Each structure stands twice: as C-alpha cells, then as structure tokens.
Amino acid sequence: MPVTVTTSGGRAHTGYFYYLAWPGLSRIVPAAGPVGGGNTVELIGVNLSTARVVHFGDAVTFPTVVSDRQVLVTAPPASGPGTVPVHVTTIGGVSNRLLYTYTAAPSVSRVCPATGPVTGGTTIVLTGTGLARATGVTIGGVPARSFRAYSDTLIVAVTPPGDPGPADITVTTPGGMVTVLNAFGYKTASATAVTSTPDPAVVGQPVTLTATVASVAPGAGAPTGTVTFDFGDGTSPLTTPVSGGLATVTHAYTGTSGSSPFTITGTYNGDADFTASSGTDTQTVNRAATTTAVISTPNPSTTGDRVTVTATVAPVAPGAGTPTGTVTLAITGRTPQTVALTNGTATASFNPLPKGTHSVTANYNGDVGFASSAGTAVQTVP
Incomplete structure (x- = not known):
C-alpha cells in the first residue's frame, strides 16, 4: 500500500509498504540427519520467499530460497543425538516448528547367519547400534531384496543373488553409513x-x-x-x-x-x-531268524536223577547279535518251564523221569529283534 508523509508544508507520496503473510512450514525432508550436520535439508511450506535464517534448536543457519514454498538449508552440527525444533524467520514473521532428529552414526557388530546360497533369499539379522532409521541395506553392493529395522539395535534383511565368495554389507541411515567388510559369504547351493x-x-x-x-x-x-x-x-x-x-x-x-x-x-x-x-x-x-539247540543232562539218566535242560538260541546269518526274551522248556510228562535267556542260553531242571524215552523241547518265544524258533532232543532213562 502507498506511504504518504504529511507536514505543515503539505503532503507527499514517499513509496509503498508491503504487508507479508506469516510463514508456515508443512514438511521437512529429511526429518533426520547425522550429528555432524552438513547434509542438505528441504523445508516446504508457504510464504518462505523472504526467509532470512533457519533455527535448528539454538543453532542458526542461512537458507537458500528456491521459491515461496521451498527453501534449502545445510543442517548445522549438534552436540549429540537428539531431536530439536526447526523454524524459519522471514520478513513476514516466524514460522511454526517442525522436529528434526540428529542421529548417531550406525554400527553393525554381528551378522547371523553369515553365509547363504548365491541364489539369495537368506534372511539375515544385523545387530548393532543406530539402526532404527535405516534407509538402505546392500550386500555385495546390491540392495537387499527387503529389509526392516525393528529397533535401534536390529535389522532383518533378505539377501539378493550374489557371486560366490565374501561380500560387504553396507547399512545407510540418516546418521551416516557403515560398511562391514566380508560380512556375508555367498556359497553355491x-x-x-x-x-x-x-x-x-x-x-x-x-x-x-x-x-x-x-x-x-x-x-x-x-x-x-x-x-x-x-x-x-x-x-x-x-x-x-x-x-x-x-x-x-x-x-x-x-x-x-x-x-x-x-x-x-x-x-x-x-x-x-x-x-x-x-x-x-x-x-x-x-527280525533276524534264529536257531534253537537243546540238550539234556545227564543223558541217559537213571530213575533217580534230576534232568537239566539247556537251550541255546543264536541268530541266523546275516543276522547278528544276542537274542533276548524267554524260552519255554519241556520234557514229556513234566510241567513246562518258561525261562529268561541270559547271554543266549536258558536252563531249567526237571524232576527224575520214569524209564523210557522222553521228548525234550525248547521253544524260543522271540523278541523285538529276533524271530521265534524251536529245538528238540530225546532223553533216555534205561
């Protein structure tokens, strides 16, 4: 609007005064950067054409005006990681504040697993510090198929295809970049x-x-x-x-x-x-086949002798080992006895037999490894 000066001698037009709209910020790109500063930050908003200074917390830097809606500024350094308010001062006034985060440089201390196929597709876990705002992960210079920062200390990534041999892993964050040499080994499947x-x-x-x-x-x-x-x-x-x-x-x-x-x-x-x-x-x-051999002693016996019956159970080749389980031993006219095998043999004693020829039998009852079998003999009492 025009400016007029009035005195006792009259009135004269001296120029114009311009009222400028109050500046406003809507976006800051990027919203984070390294503690050391030096990166370019874009401020987007309205009424920025007369921007004079930009404040990052207590630090002041001077912008480059691109248009009424955009200014560029170099982020100043900070004393350490943290979040500070950012605002612009123009001829028209002071803008609202947006937040900018100073991020520590990243580090990677462990990669697990450390090997995978050349075809890629291995899910790896990166452990370290300053990883929460990761913007990129490469393995052997090739971007990971996918990645996600789950916390400031953990990133999960999926490897891309690669050539056989060791490959460097690089993680990029607003706070900087870290490269771990030979951190992952590509192997042929x-x-x-x-x-x-x-x-x-x-x-x-x-x-x-x-x-x-x-x-x-x-x-x-x-x-x-x-x-x-x-x-x-x-x-x-x-x-x-x-x-x-x-x-x-x-x-x-x-x-x-x-x-x-x-x-x-x-x-x-x-x-x-x-x-x-x-x-x-x-x-x-x-189950292996078995043979059962049986003998009785003394043989022949007298009418007053007790008779001992012994059965020996053995595997049939190509089976091998020592059969276990029980053997049922019997002599004609006497009650059968079922006896456990010990080292492949079983023994039972029977009361004296009458004169004559008596049948002696041994029936191996088998176990989980060996099949059943039987043997016979003849006991004579003259």
Whole structure:
C-alpha cells in the first residue's frame, strides 16, 4: 500500500509498504540427519520467499530460497543425538516448528547367519547400534531384496543373488553409513541324497549308508567337508568325510524297536564354497531268524536223577547279535518251564523221569529283534 508523509508544508507520496503473510512450514525432508550436520535439508511450506535464517534448536543457519514454498538449508552440527525444533524467520514473521532428529552414526557388530546360497533369499539379522532409521541395506553392493529395522539395535534383511565368495554389507541411515567388510559369504547351493543297502535288512546285518552331495545348477564343482548320519534308531549320529561327492558309513541295527522303517538323515555340513543341505531315506529292518539247540543232562539218566535242560538260541546269518526274551522248556510228562535267556542260553531242571524215552523241547518265544524258533532232543532213562 502507498506511504504518504504529511507536514505543515503539505503532503507527499514517499513509496509503498508491503504487508507479508506469516510463514508456515508443512514438511521437512529429511526429518533426520547425522550429528555432524552438513547434509542438505528441504523445508516446504508457504510464504518462505523472504526467509532470512533457519533455527535448528539454538543453532542458526542461512537458507537458500528456491521459491515461496521451498527453501534449502545445510543442517548445522549438534552436540549429540537428539531431536530439536526447526523454524524459519522471514520478513513476514516466524514460522511454526517442525522436529528434526540428529542421529548417531550406525554400527553393525554381528551378522547371523553369515553365509547363504548365491541364489539369495537368506534372511539375515544385523545387530548393532543406530539402526532404527535405516534407509538402505546392500550386500555385495546390491540392495537387499527387503529389509526392516525393528529397533535401534536390529535389522532383518533378505539377501539378493550374489557371486560366490565374501561380500560387504553396507547399512545407510540418516546418521551416516557403515560398511562391514566380508560380512556375508555367498556359497553355491548343494543337494544331498541318501541311499541304504541292503534294504530291507535284518537285525545285526551291516547296512551301508551313502550320501551323495552335489552342487545345484548353475553352480559347479565338487563339495568337500563332512556328512553327519542320523540312523533314526536313537544311537549316536556319525560324521564322516566327503570324498568325490560321496560319504559312506556302515551301521547295524540292533532291533526293530517297533519303529521300522527307520528314517535315515544325512546332513552335509557345508564347506567354504557350498551351503549345507540334507537328505533322507528309509531303512526297513526285520527280525533276524534264529536257531534253537537243546540238550539234556545227564543223558541217559537213571530213575533217580534230576534232568537239566539247556537251550541255546543264536541268530541266523546275516543276522547278528544276542537274542533276548524267554524260552519255554519241556520234557514229556513234566510241567513246562518258561525261562529268561541270559547271554543266549536258558536252563531249567526237571524232576527224575520214569524209564523210557522222553521228548525234550525248547521253544524260543522271540523278541523285538529276533524271530521265534524251536529245538528238540530225546532223553533216555534205561
């Protein structure tokens, strides 16, 4: 509006006075930055064309006016992490306040797991500090397939595809950037197949278990290292080296335990170039056949002699081991006796027999690992 000066000598027009609207801020981009400052911050709002200074808490910096709705400013340094109010002073007045956060530089102290396949897709956990506002994660210079900062100390990311070998991990936050050298190892995927022979087998028969470990296309090469076999019968696993892509062990099952077929697992433990993998097979184990031999002593006996009957139970090859359970021993004319096997034998004593020829029998009743069998003999009393 025009400005007029009036005196006793008259009135004169001296110029114009402009009323400027009060400035207002609606957005600050980015809303966080490093403690050391130096990054460019964009302030968006209205009536900013006459901006003179920008306040970051108690610090003052001078803006570059882009338009009435936008100014750029270099963030000043701060004494430490924290949030400060930001406002603009223009010829028209002082704006409202927005919040700006000074963020500490990030650090990464642990990556778990530290290896994965070259095809990517491994979910890794990054542990450290200053991670809450992460804006980017790269593995081997390639952006992670996805990532999420769950707290100031934890990020979960999914690896992208990569080349075999070690890869750096870089995390970018408003507070800065951290790179952990060789933090993740890309490995060629492996596949493990397990076979067993003979199948079925019987209790005590040696079974050969073979794990075949191979690279998964497009990978190539021969995996080395070890394979751990779990036989599925509760016995201790066994670890054996891989040679020429094969790992072989021999195992004899000591019983069916009601669990046949047993699930065999072969776990390849990986090496510097190949990921771990596992495969399974099933092994059927049947009860081994047995033979039962029986003798009576003394034989011949007199009418006053007690007679001792002894049964010996043994497996039939290729079965092996020591049968357990009970044997029912009998002599014609006497009450049968059922006796427990001890180290494969069972013994019972019978009262004296009358003169004549008597039938002696031993019936092995079997157990979880060995099938039943029977034996006979003749006891003579002259």
